[in-house]
Amino acid sequence: MAPVVLGLAGCGLLGGKGTEQQAKAGDNWTNPGGDAGKTRNSTLEDITPANVSRLGVAWMAELHTNRGLEGTPVVADGVLYASGVAGRVYAYDAATGKELWTFEPNVDMQVNRTVCCDQVNRGVAMADGKIFVSALDAVMYALDAKTGKIVWQVDTKEVKDRGINSTGAPEVAGDVVVIGNGGAEYDVRGYVSAYDIRTGALKWRFHTVPRDPKLGAQDHPDLEAAVKTWDPNSRWDISGGGTPWDALNYDPETGLLLVGTGNGGPYPRSIRSPKGGDNLYLSSIVALDPKTGRVKWHYQETPGDEWDFPATAPMILTHMQVDGQDRGVVLHAPKNGFLYVLDRKTGQLLRANALVRMNWANGVDMKTGRPNLTPQFSDLGTGPKIIFPGTPGARNWFPPSYDPKTGLYIASILDMGNLIFITPEPKDYRRKALNTGSALIFTNALAETMPTLPPPVAAAVKALPHYKDAIANPAKAEIRAIDPLTGKTVWAVPTAGWQDRGGVMTTASGLTFHGSLNGQLLVRDSRNGTLLKTIETGTPIIAAPMTYKVKGVQYVAVMAAWGGGGFPYVPRYSAAYNRENAGRLLVFRLDGKAALPPPPARPALEIAPPPPPQAPGVTQATIGMGRGLFYSNCAICHSNQHRSITPDLRRMSAPTHQIFNEIVMKGLYLPKGMPRWDDLFSQAQADAIHAFLIDEQARTRADEQAKVKAGVAIDAPRAAIMSNF
Structure with a gap:
């Protein structure tokens, strides 16, 4: 530009x-x-x-970033x-x-x-x-x-x-x-x-x-x-x-x-x-x-x-x-x-x-x-x-x-x-x-x-x-x-x-x-x-x-x-x-008098959408491998916390799941700042990460449904683990 x-x-x-x-x-x-x-x-x-x-406020400039x-x-x-x-x-x-x-x-x-x-x-x-x-x-x-x-x-x-x-x-x-x-x-x-x-x-x-x-x-x-x-x-x-x-x-x-x-x-x-x-x-x-x-x-x-x-x-x-x-x-x-x-x-x-x-x-x-x-x-x-x-x-x-x-x-x-x-x-x-x-x-x-x-x-x-x-x-x-x-x-x-x-x-x-x-x-x-x-x-x-x-x-x-x-x-x-x-x-x-409007409110958090079914052949070992790869490589940005400034991958939509491989392995979202990983991950490893996230999304959805039923806020905090960093 x-x-x-x-x-x-x-x-x-x-x-x-x-x-x-x-x-x-x-x-x-x-x-x-x-x-x-x-x-x-x-x-x-x-x-x-x-x-x-x-x-008081003299002036402000919106920099159009989160x-x-x-x-x-x-x-x-x-x-x-x-x-x-x-x-x-x-x-x-x-x-x-x-x-x-x-x-x-x-x-x-x-x-x-x-x-x-x-x-x-x-x-x-x-x-x-x-x-x-x-x-x-x-x-x-x-x-x-x-x-x-x-x-x-x-x-x-x-x-x-x-x-x-x-x-x-x-x-x-x-x-x-x-x-x-x-x-x-x-x-x-x-x-x-x-x-x-x-x-x-x-x-x-x-x-x-x-x-x-x-x-x-x-x-x-x-x-x-x-x-x-x-x-x-x-x-x-x-x-x-x-x-x-x-x-x-x-x-x-x-x-x-x-x-x-x-x-x-x-x-x-x-x-x-x-x-x-x-x-x-x-x-x-x-x-x-x-x-x-x-x-x-x-x-x-x-x-x-x-x-x-x-x-x-x-x-x-x-x-x-x-x-x-x-x-x-x-x-x-x-x-x-x-x-x-x-x-x-x-x-x-x-x-x-x-x-x-x-x-x-x-x-x-x-x-x-x-x-x-x-x-x-x-x-x-x-x-x-x-x-x-x-x-x-x-x-x-x-x-x-x-x-x-x-x-x-x-x-x-x-x-x-x-x-x-x-x-x-x-x-x-x-x-x-x-x-x-x-x-x-x-x-x-x-x-x-x-x-x-x-x-x-x-x-x-x-x-x-x-x-x-x-x-x-x-x-x-x-x-x-x-x-x-x-x-x-x-x-x-x-x-x-x-x-x-x-x-x-x-x-x-x-x-x-x-x-x-x-x-x-x-x-x-x-x-x-x-x-x-x-x-x-x-x-x-x-x-x-x-x-x-x-x-x-x-x-x-x-x-x-x-x-x-x-x-x-x-x-x-x-x-x-x-x-x-x-x-x-x-x-x-x-004596600054300029108005300082509050930042927009975030939309109310909704229950995580239903994930797609696991691919054929996915086992607990596959999910475990994906978990290790995710925390070793992805969690530093995608902490999967509520209100993150990067996407919470436990809340992916159905269309996002469909293009998951294109995002991770082919750089589809590179202009948005999401790098490609095909030089580091094999296709089997990328699939294992996806399997782990599908499993996480299912667990998150079930947990949040239970919280709503019990009258508990669905954004109650959860522990964060930083692995390999």
Whole structure:
């Protein structure tokens, strides 16, 4: 689809190379993190605790999607740019909401097969008169900021036969624009690529994981040391993971590009690197020279990662008084449960404080910087484990904020674990498919799913030392204000449930803004967390808000739509459960009067339709095979929950059943985002999945008929099992 061009005002901040890097966020908000340090803290003070009660809607834009929106808009010279599903870009007059242009990339939707968490995009970069965005299929575009027309485009995929995708925001670092990739759970070797901002020419590429040493010298000089931390007989066929899908920070103060790298793949080190090792550069912060791509320092947060603990959560660069000295620091709280304070110039560890329950480690050795691993949890090869924190992470992609006035790190925090165990099937390489080698069950679903586990696994789980705690205290989610040097909580407010996590923004006037899964924009006093203002939006908000000023008026903007983390279903506890997931860009100002119509109500849920009869020859063994294939490949998108933003396959119509094979094996619905699977499934396997879904639909229909007869709501929740992911 060609861009729609409607004109644009001048863009002074876009004129020079890298000029989007402002020391502080004021009238303009020039990258998704707001300022050069990505503190998501604004110097604006017009909206205050005293007048925030007057905050209302200035304007809104319907984005015509029911998929997740995670990006934070940017603003320069009165123009707001926002990224949407799969890498769409929108430009608006930031004061009036007049659409100036839109851009929709021509995305190869087969990529959906290797995107773990919805078709999200986390933002754009801008410099040199251009807007940079990376589309879901890892094609990066440089768009003319005035017109939205393509200046250049480049396919950032190093190889075409792997599950490479892109959901993060590009980062401008001097003369280059840098982007990472996703797909660690699939068959991807992580890397970051740097392109000339003027021409799109590749300047350098750094892999986060070495290649098979049997191929000879490494393809980057700094991987020669890394390969020594891997078993020479590692699963190089699967590629190792380490994908840096977010957390790119250019530091103009040191001239370094800081990259947060992804988890290992497969998860169990006993499969991935059987003889052990730290497996550099998995789950690390790596400081690169943006001119050459050479490593200047690295800090590995989770050596030998086995628990899906990437270091891809957003970083914050700031200055703090540490032990009596002014230090330029990195604040980073990844999935693994620690909040780290590192020296920005050298990578020296200054602090590491635990934020949540954790049992994979019991602290960090401040002399070596290494976590103190707990032996009974450090090897998944010895049996099932209940790990705290779980793979959703103590922190994840949800952006935090650092307020220099209060010295507080304010962020969504999740205290939850999961059961993880190696699945019994052979661990053959599966092209463009999940290769985690493990099954996961979150602790909030553990009690309900224990009866479904094989008896030997269930018995082993019940004997685990953390089983009782996991059942009694499965999860707690909060917005929390933390002293980064001590890890102590200054204030905390609970959120509705484990999926109710989102980004945060603070202002110099003492306000903290964040959204909720209940469809609200919430404003708090940054000093104590007191709720000062609630605006009902009707649509869940998980993206981080931002703020800017045009012609003397301060505005607050946020993207609203559920997806990404917790994808693909809005949980039943959300107040937005019975409304459509209407993707919107919402903008507020003092005394804003624009109407904000509620999203349409979802139609009443009806009893599942009758399924067709099973095909001749279908047995319980066929259905069992289909169940395993479904949970190993399909359930990550088709959770078969009520109110999902993807189809509930227990409710297929008769015509859909008739074309099931064309959808799954021939790509009939590829334009709708449903990939084809004929390269991975045999026809017998596709038929087995269909047999399982027919059986599920019959069970669902009978269950719902019984509920109606008993006067019980048919959408009562049911347990969710995440298998092989």
